[in-house]
Amino acid sequence: MDFQFSSQLELLRKSVREFAEGAIAPRVPQMEETDEVPWDLYREIAKQQYMGILVPKEFGGTDLGHLARTIMLEEVGRISAAMAMALQIFHLGTIPFVDFGNEAQKKKYLPPLAIGERLSTIAVTEATGGSDPTGIQTTAKIQGDSYILNGRKCFITHGHVADTITVMAKTGEGPKGFSAFIVERSFPGFKLGRKERKFGLHGCNTGEIVMENCLVPRENLLGNEGDGLRISMAAISEVGRAGMAGCGLGVINACLEASVKFANERILGGKPISQHQAIQWMISDIYMDLEASRLLSYRASWMRDQKMRCDVDMAMAKFYATEAAVRCAKKAVDIHGGYGYMMEYPVQRYYRDAEILIASAGTSEIMRIVMARKALTSK
């Protein structure tokens, strides 16, 4: 067992940290204020080749892999969880093409996605199908050389921003009654629904997409008819959950740094509050949560790189890192006293951003169901 990162991964962490501190940090106040997507920043991020981190080199990506991606999301999330979430969804929207696309689909769609020329997302959730995706009602009916899609997807990260979307729709009944389609925003019948107002992750768009007799060419079916649940669940459980864990790691890093700085600088009764054991305990809890979240997340991502089965390990990493992010953000706010509630200090943002990481890509209850299923059947 080797707990040492390669020099390539150490270098990646250093370069992402420098980029995030230099290019992303100055944009956070504006994103917080306006909740607008910072397009020019995406172009800068694209130049860093972060979007194509899971795309094979032959299609224009860097193919650095899942562990590298987790480190990258951790470093971006340390500065902005919203930006880490945006990156995570690009990868999640792209991975179905990498894993299930045919040669023609890969050639057409992957190169522009790998360099951030086009943006992607995945659209599964509907009002009738969140934790239980089989409750979705969007339909796809074949008509000549096209499928006609009808339905409304909610809570779609970058739904209003993405050019290319993996959409899950019903083509039949039962678990094999779902199929996945590559939908472009320019297709006739594709429309935008409402944009959500969120209490965190400002600058990362979330909204509805609507398909009204949306015409999708037959060749845009991913895999075969009936593969939809398998394709979307593989993406969400192995890439989406790893991504949310990466965002959580970023938030915990930020909480630790802000708490240590404040505790050392805040003088009360002639000494810094860091000398109080009560404050030290809170800081040690955050520190421990960071290391435990890292170990679970790095290991699950490494397993995915080794092509090992990792759905339960991802659920564990996602559960732990996102729940820990909320716990740590609460402690960071508490350590700051009244200042923690003031917009001037960033810990209130960490708190708001952390909470939403729990629901995205499967709630903690669903993660517990995945873990319990394994634990109860393990010999």
Ligand SMILES: Cc1cc2nc3c(=O)[nH]c(=O)nc-3n(C[C@H](O)[C@H](O)[C@H](O)COP(=O)(O)OP(=O)(O)OC[C@H]3O[C@@H](n4cnc5c(N)ncnc54)[C@H](O)[C@@H]3O)c2cc1C
């Ligand atoms: C910021 C954000 C971004 C998102 N981005 C995307 C995206 O890009 N694409 C996409 O497709 N979706 C996206 N989602 C949707 C997300 O995956 C769902 O919100 C999530 O799966 C939960 O579904 P729900 O919100 O409908 O909650 P519900 O399923 O209605 O759950 C409500 C509550 O019931 C609990 N519950 C449900 N079923 C069970 C059960 N069997 N046992 C015990 N408890 C249960 C849940 O844990 C939760 O506490 C996003 C959500 C958010 C908040």
